[in-house]
Amino acid sequence: MDNKEIIRLLNIDFVHELEATMIYAYNSFIIQDCNASRLTEAISVDEMRHMWWLADLITKRGGKPTMEHKELDFGGEDLKSQLKRQIQSENEGIDEYVHQIEIIDDEEVVGVLKHILDEEKRHRKEFREILGKMD
Ligand SMILES: [Fe+2]
Ligand SMILES: [Fe+2]
Numbered sequence: 001m002d003n004k005e006i007i008r009l010l011n012i013d014f015v016h017e018l019e020a021t022m023i024y025a026y027n028s029f030i031i032q033d034c035n036a037s038r039l040t041e042a043i044s045v046d047e048m049r050h051m052w053w054l055a056d057l058i059t060k061r062g063g064k065p066t067m068e069h070k071e072l073d074f075g076g077e078d079l080k081s082q083l084k085r086q087i088q089s090e091n092e093g094i095d096e097y098v099h100q101i102e103i104i105d106d107e108e109v110v111g112v113l114k115h116i117l118d119e120e121k122r123h124r125k126e127f128r129e130i131l132g133k134m135d
Contacts, residue, residue, distance in 0.1 A: 001105055007063035009100055010109070013116075014054045014065045016096065020047040020089050023074050027082050036079055036130050040086065043123050050116050057109055083131040090124035 024044030031037040055065040075085030097117040101110055 001103070003061045003063075006104060006106055006109060007058055007061055009104065010054050010058050010061075011063070011066045013093075013096060013100070013113075014051060014058065015067075015069050016089075016093055017047050017050040017054060018067065019069045019072060020044070020093070021051060022069075023072055023089065024086065026072075027074055027086070031079055031082060033079055036083070039126055039130065040082075043086075043126070046119055046123065050119070053112050053116065057112060080131065080134060083127050083134075087124055087127045087131065090120050090127065093120045094124065 021044050024040050024047060028037050028041035028044060031040060058065050073085060075082035094117060097113050097120065101113050101117065104110055104113070
């Protein structure tokens with residue numbers, strides 16, 4: 001796989017992390033439940049850290065991170081729908097990272113993606129636990 005293709009794939013991840021960072025940061029401002037708000041805030045910081053790691057991989061390979069994100073979907077007005085939206089975002093990231101780890105043949109990139117994947121799985125578990133307690 002050439003550098004150009006690796007950069008293209010990493011930019012898909014970068015934009016997804018950018019969207020997750022903004023969605024979680026915003027939701028943490030409006031969620032009333034203290035635990036859910038704090039967790040969402042902490043995870044938004046993780047997602048921003050993922051942006052740094054990916055941007056580092058992209059620029060090292062001669063690319064530029066793209067900031068062209070889609071229209072943001074924050075979930076609905078209530079905590080349940082916000083958590084469901086956040087779990088969906090984690091699922092999308094996990095699917096993408098699992099796929100990319102299989103097809104990318106750059107050891108450094110794969111190492112970083114595996115680390116991010118582990119964190120996304122933890123995020124999903126933490127959001128699911130809070131959602132599960134609400135039923
Ligand atoms: Fe992330
Ligand atoms: Fe995540």
